[in-house]
Amino acid sequence: MADTRYLLQITDCHLMSEPGQPFRGLNTDSTLQAVVADALAQGIEFDHLLLSGDLVHHGGTDAYRRLLDILAPLPGERHWIPGNHDEPAAMRAASDLPLGRECVACGDWRLLLLDSTANPDGRGSGSLADDQLDWLEQALAVHARHPLLILLHHNPLPTDSLWQDQIMLGNAAEFARIVAAHPQVRAILCGHLHQHQALRLGDIPVWSAPASSIQFKPGQADFLIEDDPLDSRPGYCIYRLDAEGRISVQVRRVNA
Ligand SMILES: [Fe+2]
Incomplete structure (x- = not known):
């Protein structure tokens, strides 16, 4: 259907400063390459590629350039937002892509991309700065007649961890x-959790995509890496947006 749009969300890639350098025992360049290969194999002409933060682990312009090189075969207009591990200055040095506060037209839909890395506590949290909240409120008012999707790095709801x-x-x-x-907000997408979660904020679905790197085990008091053979696999999400304002998600996992 001509008015159907497809989004690809890849998140929490945690590329290291050197290719092949392990992140908690995993080669995150390889797992990202496996995600790209699987996304290409779907044969979908993605309209937009949403990169939702923690794209590299310790910053570094070269790591962001490597990230964009690995993603190069994928179709779709690129968008990225920072996570708590990202280094905005290095992102700007690697690419002229906007960093948050971006409103993207996607057919009749509007995608609002936010930077949630203000006021970090040094342990991984982040907030929306006052100017981001003001911008969000204005954008929601301006685009009142469009079905709308919001993307940010940090989950806006608690899970059970x-x-x-x-x-x-x-x-x-x-x-x-x-x-x-x-009420025109149809979905909120995030990363940060390193696991797929389907939550709700009132009537609005809140989906977190699995990381393209390691997964965290849900429902834990303390940090624990997922050990389930299926849920520990790297993953990503595909979203289908239709002209009636409906959105659906497909969570994909890859063997890597
Ligand atoms: Fe992360």
């Missing part, structure tokens, strides 16, 4: 207050 709930979006209540007043 104490350690992860402590580093979720810092000003989630303020974010929820703004979003709740705008």
